[in-house]
Amino acid sequence: MSLRDSDRAIVERELGREPTGAEAALFENLWSEHCAYRSSRPLLTAFDSGGEQVVVGPGDDAAVVALPGKEDVYITLGIESHNHPSYVDPFDGAAxxxxxxxxDTLSMxxxxxxxxxxxxxxPFENEHSRYLxxxxxxxxxxxxxxxxxxxxxxxxxFHPDYEGNPLVNVACVGLLSPERLVTAEAQSPGNELVLVGNATGRDGLGGASFASEDLSEDAETEDRPAVQVGDPYAEKLLIECNEALIDEGLVLAARDLGAAGLGGASSELVAKGDLGARIELDRVHQREPDMNALEILLAESQERMCYEVAPENVERVRELAERFDLGCSVIGEVTDGNYVCTFEGETVVDVPAEFLADGAPMNDLDSVEPAEAEVDRPDVAPAEAFESVVRSPNTASKRWVYRQYDHEVGNRTSVRPGDDAALVAIRExxxxxxxxxxxxxxxxxxxxYEGARAVAFENATNLxxxxxxxxxxxxCLNGGNPEKPDVYGGFRGIVDxxxxxxRTLSVPVVGGNVSLYNDSVSGPIPPTPTLAMVGVSDTYDAPPASVAGEGTLLVVGASGDAxxxxxxxxQFGGSDRFPTLPEEPTAVVDALADVAGQESTLAVHDVSHGGLAVTLAEMVGRDGGVDAAVDSVGDCFEETPGxxxxxxxxxxHVRERFDDVAPVAEVGEATGDGTLTLDVVGETLTYGYEEIQELRDVLTRELE
Structure with a gap:
C-alpha cells in the first residue's frame, strides 16, 4: 500500500511541494482507514456521547466517566481491535x-x-479456526x-464468515480520581516531549496501513513484519512507572504509542492542542542498529509512552524511568509551529500537525440495505433441537477460555466470568x-439494524x-470492505x-474503535458491533445464574415470536424475521435490576443466545434443578433479548414490579435434584447435571 494519488494531490496542494518519503509514509498511515475513519466518521454522528456523568468523551485514548453520586471517583473505558495481526500471528496479535x-488507559x-x-x-470444527x-x-x-x-x-x-478474518476486540476499564486525570492534548510551547518505555525496533512497521487492507491469501507470511511483538513484563513496569509519574504530577499530557508509532502519537498529541513539535529522531532509544528516520517514526514497537513534561521535571522523569528499568529519551519539544522531525541533521518532516492528524478527506460511499428474510422454519423434534443447540460451540460453555485468565488478581472481582455480566468492587x-x-x-x-439494537439491549439486560x-x-464496529455497497449497507445498519x-436506553457511547476491510478471499465478515457496557450497583453482591432449588421460575420480558x-x-437451516423488541426497553431494564435486588430473588439469568432452552440448561447445578414446560419448540429457541x-x-413481588412493563410467565419450579426436566408440547426431556455438562463442554473436550 502507498499514498493514493488523490491524497498525494491534496498533500502537495497544502504543502506547496512534493512530500518527502517520510512525510508520504506518515500521511499514508495517519490517513488510513484505521487511523482516520474515512468511511465511518460520517456515520458516527449518530451516537449520543454526552451526559452529566461524561468527563471525557470520544477522541482521546480512552473515555472518562464519573460514578453516580461519587464525583471524586472516575472510571475510564476503552476498546480496541487487533483483527488482522491476530490472523497473521494469533499469539502476538492478541497479546x-x-x-x-x-x-490507552494509562495515558488518561x-x-x-x-x-x-x-x-x-x-467454524469451530475447522482446524485452522481452532488454531487461531x-x-x-x-x-x-x-x-x-x-x-x-x-x-x-x-x-x-463462531461463524463461517470469520473463516478468513477473525476478530479480536479487547476492552479495558481503569480507575482514577479527578486530580490524576491527564489527556492527550499538548499544553504549551517549550515543554519537552519524553519517550518512556521499551526501545524502538523494526517490529510493527506499517501496522496502521496493514489494518486498512483486505487480508490476502498469503497474509500469514507476507504481513508478519507488520505484527508487533509484546513484552508484558515491560508493560507491568510501565504501569507502575506511569503511576509514579502521575502521583508526582509530572505529566502534562500523554499518548501511548500504538498505530503509526511515534509519528502517530506525537503528531496527534500536539495537534489536539493546536500546537506543533520539533523532534530529533536520533534521540529515540533504539534496540536495533542503523534504523532510518522512517523506521523510527512508524515502528509500532510496544510498551512505549509519549509524555509532555515541563523542562524542570525532565530529570525527575528520567530518575523514575531508571527506577523501573525503562528506557527514557527526551526527543524534542512542543512548539507553536509545524510538526517537524529531523534525522542526522536533516529535516525529514515539516507539515502542519493538524493537517497531518485530522486532514484526511472523508469517503462518500454507496450503500445497499439488506433484504428482509422470508419465513421458512424447519420442523425438528424437541430432543434433537435441544441437544444440537445446547452443545453448539456458540452456546456451549466457554470455561476452557476463561479459566486460562486470571480473573481475580487485584481482589476486586465479585462475579466471575461465565455469568451474564462480571461485577467488580469499586470500594473507593x-x-x-x-x-x-x-x-x-x-x-x-x-x-x-435490528440485530445491533438487540446487541445493545442484551448487554443492558446482562447488567x-x-x-x-x-x-x-x-x-468496536467491525465490518468488511466498505467500498462494496452491500457491505457498507450492513455496516451503516449496525451503526444506526x-x-x-x-439513545433509547440513555446510555452514552463515550468512545470506541472502527475496524473495516475485514475481508479476505473467504469474503467479508458479518457486520459485528461489539459493545462493552458498564453499569453501577449499590452492592458488590449479585444473584447467581444457577438456581438454588427453592423457588418458582418466572420468565420476565416479552417474546418476539420469531x-x-x-x-x-x-443449526437446522431455514429463515425467519428478526424478533420484535419491546417498545420501552428502559423500563424493562429498570424493572429487572430492581427484581435482581429483591431479597426473595434467588437467581437471575438472561435469556439470549440459544434461547430459553440454553438458559434453563445453564441454570442447573449439582444441587439445583429445573422442572419447566414450554408451549412450542419456537418458545424454546427464539432469542428475543430483554x-x-x-x-x-x-x-x-416480581409480577408487581413488571406490571405495565412486560409480561411475566411462570415456566416451572426449581428443584433440589440437579436435573433438568423440560416439557415441550407434551414431550418430556430429562437431563441430569452431568449429562448437561457433557453437552456443554464441547470446547474443553475438543481442545484438551
Missing part, C-alpha cells in the same frame, strides 16, 4: 491488543482494573496474567461495577440481571441500530 488498550492517568475480550472465529482460537486465548492470557490485570468477561462466537466509591461485552453475528447477519443500571458504553438503542438470527436456524429467568420465593 499486543491487550497491551495497547491498557496503555488511570490504573487498569479489568479487561474483557470479545472473540470471533470461523488457541493462539489468541494464549496471547490474551499470557499478557493479561503477566501484567496483573484481570480478564473478567467477554464473548466467543462503595459501588459495584458490572461489565458486559459482546455481539452476536447471527443477529446482525440476519438483520443488521440488570446482576442488579446494575447501565452507565456508559464503548463500541446500536446508536438508536443506546426465530430470525437464532442458533436454532444456524428477557430473563428469575428464581423467586415471592413471585407476586
Amino acid at each position: 499486543t491488543g491487550v497491551g495497547g488498550i491498557v496503555r 492517568g488511570a490504573y487498569p482494573i479489568a479487561l474483557t475480550d470479545s472473540l470471533y472465529f470461523g 482460537l488457541e493462539g489468541v486465548v494464549e496471547g490474551i492470557s499470557h499478557y493479561g496474567n503477566c501484567i496483573g490485570v484481570p480478564t473478567v468477561g467477554g464473548s466467543v462466537c 466509591a462503595g459501588k459495584g461495577l458490572a461489565i458486559s461485552a459482546g455481539a452476536d453475528p447471527n443477529w446482525t447477519s440476519a438483520a443488521p 440488570a440481571a446482576k442488579g446494575a443500571r447501565p452507565l456508559a458504553a464503548v463500541d 441500530g446500536l446508536a438508536d438503542m443506546c 426465530l430470525g438470527g437464532s442458533e436454532f436456524l444456524a 428477557r430473563a429467568v428469575v428464581e423467586t420465593t415471592a413471585p407476586e
Whole structure:
C-alpha cells in the first residue's frame, strides 16, 4: 500500500511541494482507514456521547466517566481491535491488543482494573479456526496474567464468515480520581516531549496501513513484519512507572504509542492542542542498529509512552524511568509551529500537525440495505433441537477460555466470568461495577439494524440481571470492505441500530474503535458491533445464574415470536424475521435490576443466545434443578433479548414490579435434584447435571 494519488494531490496542494518519503509514509498511515475513519466518521454522528456523568468523551485514548453520586471517583473505558495481526500471528496479535488498550488507559492517568475480550472465529470444527482460537486465548492470557490485570468477561462466537478474518476486540476499564486525570492534548510551547518505555525496533512497521487492507491469501507470511511483538513484563513496569509519574504530577499530557508509532502519537498529541513539535529522531532509544528516520517514526514497537513534561521535571522523569528499568529519551519539544522531525541533521518532516492528524478527506460511499428474510422454519423434534443447540460451540460453555485468565488478581472481582455480566468492587466509591461485552453475528447477519439494537439491549439486560443500571458504553464496529455497497449497507445498519438503542436506553457511547476491510478471499465478515457496557450497583453482591432449588421460575420480558438470527436456524437451516423488541426497553431494564435486588430473588439469568432452552440448561447445578414446560419448540429457541429467568420465593413481588412493563410467565419450579426436566408440547426431556455438562463442554473436550 502507498499514498493514493488523490491524497498525494491534496498533500502537495497544502504543502506547496512534493512530500518527502517520510512525510508520504506518515500521511499514508495517519490517513488510513484505521487511523482516520474515512468511511465511518460520517456515520458516527449518530451516537449520543454526552451526559452529566461524561468527563471525557470520544477522541482521546480512552473515555472518562464519573460514578453516580461519587464525583471524586472516575472510571475510564476503552476498546480496541487487533483483527488482522491476530490472523497473521494469533499469539502476538492478541497479546499486543491487550497491551495497547491498557496503555490507552494509562495515558488518561488511570490504573487498569479489568479487561474483557470479545472473540470471533470461523467454524469451530475447522482446524485452522481452532488454531487461531488457541493462539489468541494464549496471547490474551499470557499478557493479561503477566501484567496483573484481570480478564473478567467477554464473548466467543463462531461463524463461517470469520473463516478468513477473525476478530479480536479487547476492552479495558481503569480507575482514577479527578486530580490524576491527564489527556492527550499538548499544553504549551517549550515543554519537552519524553519517550518512556521499551526501545524502538523494526517490529510493527506499517501496522496502521496493514489494518486498512483486505487480508490476502498469503497474509500469514507476507504481513508478519507488520505484527508487533509484546513484552508484558515491560508493560507491568510501565504501569507502575506511569503511576509514579502521575502521583508526582509530572505529566502534562500523554499518548501511548500504538498505530503509526511515534509519528502517530506525537503528531496527534500536539495537534489536539493546536500546537506543533520539533523532534530529533536520533534521540529515540533504539534496540536495533542503523534504523532510518522512517523506521523510527512508524515502528509500532510496544510498551512505549509519549509524555509532555515541563523542562524542570525532565530529570525527575528520567530518575523514575531508571527506577523501573525503562528506557527514557527526551526527543524534542512542543512548539507553536509545524510538526517537524529531523534525522542526522536533516529535516525529514515539516507539515502542519493538524493537517497531518485530522486532514484526511472523508469517503462518500454507496450503500445497499439488506433484504428482509422470508419465513421458512424447519420442523425438528424437541430432543434433537435441544441437544444440537445446547452443545453448539456458540452456546456451549466457554470455561476452557476463561479459566486460562486470571480473573481475580487485584481482589476486586465479585462475579466471575461465565455469568451474564462480571461485577467488580469499586470500594473507593462503595459501588459495584458490572461489565458486559459482546455481539452476536447471527443477529446482525440476519438483520443488521435490528440485530445491533438487540446487541445493545442484551448487554443492558446482562447488567440488570446482576442488579446494575447501565452507565456508559464503548463500541468496536467491525465490518468488511466498505467500498462494496452491500457491505457498507450492513455496516451503516449496525451503526444506526446500536446508536438508536443506546439513545433509547440513555446510555452514552463515550468512545470506541472502527475496524473495516475485514475481508479476505473467504469474503467479508458479518457486520459485528461489539459493545462493552458498564453499569453501577449499590452492592458488590449479585444473584447467581444457577438456581438454588427453592423457588418458582418466572420468565420476565416479552417474546418476539420469531426465530430470525437464532442458533436454532444456524443449526437446522431455514429463515425467519428478526424478533420484535419491546417498545420501552428502559423500563424493562429498570424493572429487572430492581427484581435482581429483591431479597426473595434467588437467581437471575438472561435469556439470549440459544434461547430459553440454553438458559434453563445453564441454570442447573449439582444441587439445583429445573422442572419447566414450554408451549412450542419456537418458545424454546427464539432469542428475543430483554428477557430473563428469575428464581423467586415471592413471585407476586416480581409480577408487581413488571406490571405495565412486560409480561411475566411462570415456566416451572426449581428443584433440589440437579436435573433438568423440560416439557415441550407434551414431550418430556430429562437431563441430569452431568449429562448437561457433557453437552456443554464441547470446547474443553475438543481442545484438551
